[in-house]
Amino acid sequence: MGNVYGDGKFGLSFEIFPPQTSAGDDSLNRTLERLTAYRPSFVSCTYGAGGSTQARTADWCRRIQADFATTAVSHFTCVGSTKDELLTWLNAAVEAGIGNIMALRGDAAEGQDSFQAVSGGFSYANELVALIRERFPQMGIGVAGYPEKHPEADDAATDLANLKRKGDAGADAVFTQLFYHNASFFEFRDRYEQAGIDKPLVPGIMPITEFARIKRITSLCGALIPADLATQLEAVQDDKQAQFDIGVDHALAQCRELIENNVPGIHFYVLNRSRACERIMEGLDISPQ
Numbered sequence: 001m002g003n004v005y006g007d008g009k010f011g012l013s014f015e016i017f018p019p020q021t022s023a024g025d026d027s028l029n030r031t032l033e034r035l036t037a038y039r040p041s042f043v044s045c046t047y048g049a050g051g052s053t054q055a056r057t058a059d060w061c062r063r064i065q066a067d068f069a070t071t072a073v074s075h076f077t078c079v080g081s082t083k084d085e086l087l088t089w090l091n092a093a094v095e096a097g098i099g100n101i102m103a104l105r106g107d108a109a110e111g112q113d114s115f116q117a118v119s120g121g122f123s124y125a126n127e128l129v130a131l132i133r134e135r136f137p138q139m140g141i142g143v144a145g146y147p148e149k150h151p152e153a154d155d156a157a158t159d160l161a162n163l164k165r166k167g168d169a170g171a172d173a174v175f176t177q178l179f180y181h182n183a184s185f186f187e188f189r190d191r192y193e194q195a196g197i198d199k200p201l202v203p204g205i206m207p208i209t210e211f212a213r214i215k216r217i218t219s220l221c222g223a224l225i226p227a228d229l230a231t232q233l234e235a236v237q238d239d240k241q242a243q244f245d246i247g248v249d250h251a252l253a254q255c256r257e258l259i260e261n262n263v264p265g266i267h268f269y270v271l272n273r274s275r276a277c278e279r280i281m282e283g284l285d286i287s288p289q
Contacts, residue, residue: 001100004265010259011202011267012039012041013041013043014267014270014277015043015267015270016032016045016060018045018060031274032063032064032070036068039289044072044074044075045075047076047104054089057074058093058096058098060072061073065098071100072098073102074098078125078127079106082121087135094136094139099139101140102142103129103166125144126166129141129169129171130170133170143171143175144177145163145177146177146222147179151220156191161195164195172200173199173264174202178269180229182257185203189201200265202267203266206251206268206271207248207250208233208251209276211243211247248279252279252284255284
């Protein structure tokens, strides 16, 4: 993962999640056919709450690499696992040809109000990063950053210090939580650089295609929707196409400004659909091959 960025290269990447039905599998296959035509640097696959999609995540990573000739990045969390269990999964991932991990602490397990490490497990993502880097030095490792602060962090300075620990432990690149106000990202990037973190900082973009769905997502992750954008979307709550158009136009404007300001790449949270990203690619003059 470390060689995706730098030397004038622009890292385009997409994130998908494992579907729960065969119809969802078929739909995701069609989405990947369309998105991988843009030759992304990689496609990442999420891990599910509490590692609930562990086997499905590994299976989709194999499909991405075998069927779509695209590098896969598997999400991996500390939730509910001892160190030995983490190592067992990592060994299986290597045997399956997975060479890149998005190392995350993970959210609280079902039925818990806050994250609790199991006995013999890890409490923080930097511990997982250190384990991977020690035992699997060839692995590419990505970690998460939060332009608008992790919801559980006491303050922005504490959150940034936690992120620096992940970088120091051996992460190759940092991928941000979604955001809708570029000023938040640029301010975060300034503090990130001042803190001496030297890993590529890649903005994460989730185009708004359904306002109600995005409101649920942002309520969980703490991302803010600019007031003028929210007002536009509130006015068309009964018009799905208008919501899509407004949301995608906003994401395209974000991407243009980010690229003009020399980001190393963009990581798109696509929610297993391709239409929004295809329109953004067209707006950025990126053609499928």
